[in-house]
Amino acid sequence: MHTHRILVINPGSTSTKIGVFDDEEVIFEKTIRHQPDEVNQYKRIIDQYEFRKQVILDELDQEGISISKLSAVCGRGGLLRPIEGGTYEVNEAMLEDLKNGYNGEHASNLGGMIAHEIARSLNIGAYIVDPVVVDELHDLARVSGVPEIPRKSIFHALNQKAVARRAAKDLEKPYRDTRLIVTHMGGGITVGAHAGGRVIDVNNGLHGDGPFSPERAGTVPAGDLVSLCFSGQYYRDEVMKKLVGQGGLMAYLDTNDAREVEKMVEHGDQKASLVYESMAYQIAKEIGSMSAVLEGKVDAIALTGGLAYGKKFVEEISKRVHWIADVLVYPGENELEALNEGTLRVLNNEEVPKQYPNFAE
Ligand SMILES: Nc1ncnc2c1ncn2[C@@H]1O[C@H](COP(=O)(O)OP(=O)(O)O)[C@@H](O)[C@H]1O
Numbered sequence: 467m468h469t470h471r472i473l474v475i476n477p478g479s480t481s482t483k484i485g486v487f488d489d490e491e492v493i494f495e496k497t498i499r500h501q502p503d504e505v506n507q508y509k510r511i512i513d514q515y516e517f518r519k520q521v522i523l524d525e526l527d528q529e530g531i532s533i534s535k536l537s538a539v540c541g542r543g544g545l546l547r548p549i550e551g552g553t554y555e556v557n558e559a560m561l562e563d564l565k566n567g568y569n570g571e572h573a574s575n576l577g578g579m580i581a582h583e584i585a586r587s588l589n590i591g592a593y594i595v596d597p598v599v600v601d602e603l604h605d606l607a608r609v610s611g612v613p614e615i616p617r618k619s620i621f622h623a624l625n626q627k628a629v630a631r632r633a634a635k636d637l638e639k640p641y642r643d644t645r646l647i648v649t650h651m652g653g654g655i656t657v658g659a660h661a662g663g664r665v666i667d668v669n670n671g672l673h674g675d676g677p678f679s680p681e682r683a684g685t686v687p688a689g690d691l692v693s694l695c696f697s698g699q700y701y702r703d704e705v706m707k708k709l710v711g712q713g714g715l716m717a718y719l720d721t722n723d724a725r726e727v728e729k730m731v732e733h734g735d736q737k738a739s740l741v742y743e744s745m746a747y748q749i750a751k752e753i754g755s756m757s758a759v760l761e762g763k764v765d766a767i768a769l770t771g772g773l774a775y776g777k778k779f780v781e782e783i784s785k786r787v788h789w790i791a792d793v794l795v796y797p798g799e800n801e802l803e804a805l806n807e808g809t810l811r812v813l814n815n816e817e818v819p820k821q822y823p824n825f826a827e
């Protein structure tokens with residue numbers, strides 16, 4: 467069997483991560499961090515398309531990796547309609563929903579689109595794996611209190627699933643039989659309750675739900691938000707930016723880089739200390755709430771994402787939740803590997819790629 471060379475693309479809110487794999491072996495991996503000004507100059511996520519694509523092509527070029535040798539390209543999937551997990555072929559219906567941001571705006575919308583463009587020029591397959599809209603919510607979790615606003619499943623599905631499988635392996639149990647609270651802490655933060663191999667509850671990490679994050683507001687007092695919206699002071703886009711992009715650490719400390727915040731804390735900045743500890747406090751609260759979802763039967767709490775590199779930050783969370791279950795820490799994420807594995811399963815004919823439905827038909 468010949469080797470499959472796969473390019474995987476993971477656009478996140480604060481970074482673009484890329485990897486090139488020969489079968490399971492990574493031959494190139496790079497995280498390109500974006501300054502807030504660099505991405506915030508674009509009004510809409512779709513406007514970042516050319517910039518992010520060029521960044522990827524330039525990195526490959528600098529590394530001397532020719533795209534002509536690729537067998538497939540895989541991108542992180544974005545804010546599509548709710549679908550089950552798995553590997554999907556990028557098709558026209560999907561491209562349409564990604565372009566229009568069917569469920570909102572997030573950098574992951576660009577993953578499938580860029581994968582498609584690169585793949586099309588080479589006449590090879592383009593895929594997405596476990597997009598951020600994977601929906602396995604328990605019906606109880608959907609009820610918000612306002613019938614017109616059901617709760618939605620928008621989260622780091624790809625890494626939550628990958629880390630949950632890894633934690634289950636470390637606990638020497640099948641994932642299906644493991645009850646976990648997985649907390650992904652990146653540009654956005656999501657806390658998921660995993661039971662029976664499904665994420666039965668999770669905060670919507672994008673649109674004002676759960677802890678605040680390096681660049682998102684999380685849950686805010688709803689009444690005050692309504693007043694702000696109708697104050698006549700802001701356009702819709704401006705309020706949205708306060709929730710996504712300019713919220714959280716960005717709003718209080720003018721940076722979405724937790725390492726910068728840690729430096730401020732080290733230098734005795736009281737405001738930075740309060741805000742950083744408050745982010746850990748809110749995460750711990752969300753973990754506590756997911757422990758109630760799992761009725762206190764929790765095998766482990768897994769902390770992952772870029773923020774999980776911060777030792778003190780992890781301690782701040784752990785000290786408030788370690789009584790629930792053991793805390794396992796998996797800093798960074800396995801998203802590139804997970805994208806590659808999902809694509810390989812299709813190229814090796816172990817799995818048939820799923821088709822994103824044409825909802826217009
Ligand atoms: N070594 C580290 N220590 C503390 N925080 C870190 C470290 N590395 C990355 N981070 C923080 O993690 C966040 C980004 O996480 P990441 O999972 O890469 O985000 P995304 O994929 O959403 O862009 C940033 O706030 C970044 O500063």
Ligand SMILES: CCCC(=O)OP(=O)(O)O
Nearest residue numbers: 478479621652653654671
């Ligand atoms: C939309 C949920 C996924 C998410 O927040 O990803 P980032 O942390 O990469 O922005």
